[in-house]
Amino acid sequence: MQEMPIFTRTFDFITWLLPVTNHFPRSQRFIATKRLLDAALDFQQVIIQANNCRGETRLSRLREADELLDCVRLYLRLANRWNWLKPGQYQHAAGMVAEIGRLLGSWQKITQQQMGTLL
Helix, strand or coil, X not given: XXXXXXXXXXXXXXHHHHHXXXXXXHHHCCCHHHHXXXXXXXXXXXXXXXXXXXXXXXXXXXXXXHHHXXXXXXXXXXXXXXXXXXXXXXXXXXXXXXXXXXXHHHHHHHHHHHHHHXX
């Protein structure tokens, strides 16, 4: 069975993000940096959980993942505003997160459609 693209893209994003955050200010490692990494890792965990569920439980997990992805977007914008990202890094990260968001939205839509056909 082939892995869904959202899992690959999320893995790629986290693999890119971890070393980038090592260059954030040391004073922020346990505050803003931790929040960003926690949101990204929690997102990955929640989509894995969603994949193991069906129906309303899956949809609930996907909504939770959507909220976490919004947090990732916020923390990335803050890191960019505070000049913690090099030129081009924010655009790269935003592009990756946008793609993950589209994949998540499609998954939510398919799940809702499947639930509608089951009723």
